[in-house]
Amino acid sequence: MIRLVDLVKQYQTKHETVVGVDHVNLEIKPGEIFGIVGYSGAGKSSVLRCINLLEQPTSGQVLVNGLDLTKLSAEQLRLARQKIGMIFQHFHLISSKTVYENVAFALKAAGKPKAEMGKRVKELLQLVGLADKADQYPAQLSGGQKQRVGIARALANEPQVLLCDEPTSALDPTTTQSILALLRQINRDLGLTIVLITHEMEVVKDLCHRVAIMQQGKVIEQGTVYDVFANPVQPLTKEFIHNALEFKLPSKLWDRLDPSGKVLKVLFRDEAAEQGIISDLLKSSGIRANILHGKIEYIGDKPLGTFIMEVAGSREEIEQAVRYLTDRSCGVEVMTNVG
Ligand SMILES: Nc1ncnc2c1ncn2[C@@H]1O[C@H](COP(=O)(O)OP(=O)(O)O)[C@@H](O)[C@H]1O
Ligand SMILES: [Mg+2]
Structure with a gap:
């Protein structure tokens, strides 16, 4: 055109x-x-x-x-x-x-x-x-x-x-x-x-x-x-x-986070946004997670999920969790290392 x-x-x-x-x-x-x-x-x-x-x-x-x-x-x-x-x-x-x-x-x-x-x-x-x-x-x-x-x-x-x-x-x-x-x-x-x-x-x-x-x-x-x-x-x-997809965490929240944990920002694309990837992750690993923030945006009619979660566990467990999510084509960003 x-x-x-x-x-x-x-x-x-x-x-x-x-x-x-x-x-x-x-x-x-x-x-x-x-x-x-x-x-x-x-x-x-x-x-x-x-x-x-x-x-x-x-x-x-x-x-x-x-x-x-x-x-x-x-x-x-x-x-x-x-x-x-x-x-x-x-x-x-x-x-x-x-x-x-x-x-x-x-x-x-x-x-x-x-x-x-x-x-x-x-x-x-x-x-x-x-x-x-x-x-x-x-x-x-x-x-x-x-x-x-x-x-x-x-x-x-x-x-x-x-x-x-x-x-x-x-x-x-x-x-x-x-x-x-x-x-x-x-x-x-x-x-x-x-x-x-x-x-x-x-x-x-x-x-x-x-x-x-x-x-x-x-x-x-x-x-x-x-x-x-x-x-x-x-x-x-x-x-x-x-x-456009702003996620702000109140500063108070950062103060009370577990020092051994990490905060992950996870992007769920396409089908991943509609699957229970987080619950599967929790079931299959020893990791504990606490969702701090999250939403699913629909762009056209396709879901794009963003979740910020605090994860706690051994360093190895956390690394494994990041790999688990990455393998399922989720974008993972470690927001801060409070430890
Ligand atoms: N008539 C003009 N004479 C001189 N410089 C211009 C003129 N129109 C635009 N520019 C310059 O061209 C560049 C792009 O401008 P523009 O296309 O208006 O950008 P935008 O719409 O993204 O703000 C800018 O540096 C602007 O100063
Ligand atoms: Mg213009």
Whole structure:
């Protein structure tokens, strides 16, 4: 659907050349929700804006449905862009126009006949749950409602791709959930391919099928959301995951831990998350374990369990336990050696 080949974007400022995107290769499949994660300045927006050529790449190819956008004439590009919708963190609505006019504007720009416009705008507002807000102005709407107008406008010309640049970063958690639900629904019902930028791994976990992590203009890691959460490789990826699957133990608890024991953080992937590995371990070894913290996350519909447990026993028994867990494809990390 979308293929970025050796994409480079440099910005020329008065004094220097700034590298926004540094040889990025990505393939986004039709119908998937693809997340791009990274801190501010990593190059996420630059990549996204190259996909609809809002930014002209310095070099490399941008293929959408096999068409290299960098090679199109102005008129061909205008038509290709109609099939790529975009939404923004700060919505970018026209404040002097009503909700209806904001959405109609996109249709007008694409040359839709006036007669069809009223019906289409109605449909779109219905779809995003704003049927009763057509005559309101953006200033009268909440953040979530503004983003819904942005989504209606982006969908006006029946795009195949929706580019989302931090669509929930200006919204509170509850509103964020409702916008993510709407994007999920659009993806499912309209088969739209979605590329979504965020700095929140939580959003990726809840919504995306695959994800790429960016740092300094480069994609440093990518994969299915499950694999990246279950097996992060790069330190930055681990940091993002850690923030999304945060497990804090109260400091009081550390104080009263058995000095001969260890605290293990165990990651149960795939089937391991649903099997009684811990109880089997306890039955088959002399080890004593006390679960301090734990939960099973469902990413898509696949379980990923994280448990923090205090284990006590001889050094050998503990080593054996770590091996036992590792052999069953669990990730094991010794959090601290209190001894
Ligand atoms: N128009 C521009 N002129 C100069 N530098 C830019 C411009 N746009 C982005 N950059 C630089 O490119 C890098 C990547 O920016 P950006 O793509 O906005 O990252 P992100 O969206 O991940 O925060 C940053 O160093 C940023 O300062
Ligand atoms: Mg950005």
